[in-house]
Amino acid sequence: MDLQVTDIRQQTVSIIAEQLGIPEGEVTPDSHFRSLPNVDSMRVLQVILKTEKAFAIEISDEVTFQVETVGEFQDLVVELCEQQAST
């Protein structure tokens, strides 16, 4: 499960980096979304859509306002994936 969680976190970083057009190294768990390069509302939505598709999960609209850091977003994705796996 640990490896799976690690994979989820890494894939989430890859999606964020790809959608923002920045190196993955610039996306760390303590990075604040709003301070990442190229961030705007359109790219945040693209990150959410790509993440939903990659993990077959559904992310609520409120996440846009509730999640501040990349790490918090990773935690959410892991949680949703675990919920998905348990159903």
Next chain:
Amino acid sequence: MPEPMASEAVSNCFGCAPTNDIGLQLLFEQAGDTCSARVRLGSDYESFPGIIHGGIVAAIMDETMAQTVYRSGRVAAFTIGLRIRYGRPMETDTEYLASAEITGRGDCSVRVSGRLELPSGDLVAASDGTFYLLTDPALRDSGPRSPEQLRQALSARRRPAARDSAARALDNQQEGMVR
């Protein structure tokens, strides 16, 4: 609503009827399982100055997804679930591309996802919808809850040997929208 419902020969659908002066007049193209339409709207549809009303954006996505459902199986459908997520404002007098594709099928429903984007690919809105197929059994089951005008129009379209002129005209109009 993808399938014209009026008993008269001309559909008045807000989304796709070319004769509805206050409608969106969307003209759809089909490529495989994907359906798309170019859309440019003026200030009659705005909320804030220069910005298209969010409900109109939802109507564009609803219509695009419904057309995709209809063209995939030649069965009309009602929207029973619709989720719209907005990425950036849709501006007036600017061309956009609305598109949708089917993502899942159930016994009596179809799930569809759609996008509204600039020609550059910049995302304006994303949509997910669930559509209830108006098959003959579904119409029978719904019985009196379905408007009579709707049941007559849909039933007429499904009777190959006894199609009346109105039904043929509706089909011709629908086919004419596929370029």
